[in-house]
């Protein structure tokens with residue numbers, strides 16, 4: 061059996077088995093394997109998943125162990141203090157989605173981030189204790205294991221305890237990040253394992269408090285987090301900084317199995333995350349709007365292809381702002397939003413020769429201001445079960461609050477709510493009533509863990525971090541493979557663009573829209589902003605004869621992370 065371990069650093073070792081791509085987008089982080097594959101953001105966590113698979117565990121077992129391992133070695137995004145989504149397709153073709161997104165605490169209020177004049181108080185939803193939603197990760201991992209796990213829970217959690225106690229070595233970029241966030245850590249914490257600015261490349265990070273928390277989770281399952289000592293530590297931490305989460309909030313947290321969004325596009329079927337994510341809905345809307353157009357004839361990033369794709373993006377994100385939120389709390393019109401006639405009608409006002417307009421409700425803020433902090437893992441096991449998981453703290457190290465004696469960072473996911481109608485969040489996204497804050501509600505996400513079938517067979521497993529750019533990155537990667545005929549690594553690495561309705565600009569990478577395309581689009585009335593920040597895809601592709609191709613994105617800022 062040959063397994064694929066694809067991750068940062070290690071993946072470079074695997075590059076020799078690739079042919080030179082037609083278009084060279086530095087497609088170095090890719091490899092082909094025959095049985096099972098794991099793509100993830102950190103080699104140590106990916107190794108853990110690999111070990112689980114080699115010991116006969118299935119894709120869910122590997123994902124369980126890997127997520128806990130990421131909470132140890134990838135603390136800026138891997139987490140037990142955040143939340144996430146699973147899209148799962150078993151080897152028989154049954155698919156389901158697990159929503160373990162954070163929830164607003166019971167004491168949360170729709171105007172909690174507004175001052176007396178009704179203006180949003182900058183920073184309140186992004187930094188510190190008030191920014192924290194009730195974490196869902198541990199409940200989600202326990203639930204996916206309860207339903208689909210085959211290996212003992214204790215063994216799977218055990219890997220992360222070893223990593224926390226034995227330590228991991230810092231890369232140069234991780235050292236830089238520790239220094240950059242020092243003042244934030246100092247503002248909200250007495251001390252953390254990441255507060256020492258004398259660290260250098262190769263310094264060992266040992267996390268005994270986190271190991272103790274993980275032992276409680278190992279011994280008691282989700283109750284080791286949501287009840288007893290860990291819950292008490294979280295609540296104590298909340299009280300120390302004006303946070304809202306109570307013991308009841310924690311005890312009441314429940315993940316939810318949901319019907320995935322499923323949409324056919326030619327011979328493909330896209331299976332993706334429903335609300336509380338907007339990802340699957342927007343992705344499905346965009347492919348349906350684009351299906352009638354001859355994208356492959358037009359060619360990759362030709363003027364008409366970009367123009368049409370941008371206009372589909374604009375319309376999907378307009379619907380996101382208006383209609384999308386947690387469907388347990390707001391009647392998201394799922395059927396209407398996915399209706400073929402509705403979506404065909406959505407393009408009625410599309411003009412081939414000129415840009416559409418987004419109502420200028422607000423002046424355009426930066427669409428993406430921070431770097432990538434969420435994390436995506438794609439796994440296919442030897443039986444053909446596929447796991448697509450995106451999990452997050454939201455910002456780098458979340459709220460920057462670490463639970464004292466608990467050893468883990470808490471999310472700042474409350475910023476994904478619409479703090480005030482029409483006022484952009486940190487990704488420049490706006491929302492309205494559908495995504496207003498309510499106690500117990502989940503904040504709207506853009507995370508888009510996705511599985512694609514071709515002619516009914518497993519074809520792609522993909523997803524990404526990257527805030528609002530996640531959905532358009534998944535769309536473009538899908539189209540690059542299916543319409544533009546690219547091998548997976550090229551599809552992942554090809555330059556990208558992004559439009560999210562507001563601000564009304566095409567955000568694009570420096571190497572996108574070349575050969576006069578940008579100038580042509582400008583003449584049609586489009587506006588632009590160049591960015592360095594785009595989603596970071598992790599993707600697997602199963603070829604017809606069973607080979608699994610894996611590709612990690614050239615965009616990952618952590619290329620130097622240590623695999624030891």
Ligand code: DON
Nearest residue numbers: 432433434505506507526527
């Ligand atoms: O759920 C969301 O859409 C965001 N909290 C994801 C954040 C993210 O991807 C951060 N990386 N840039």
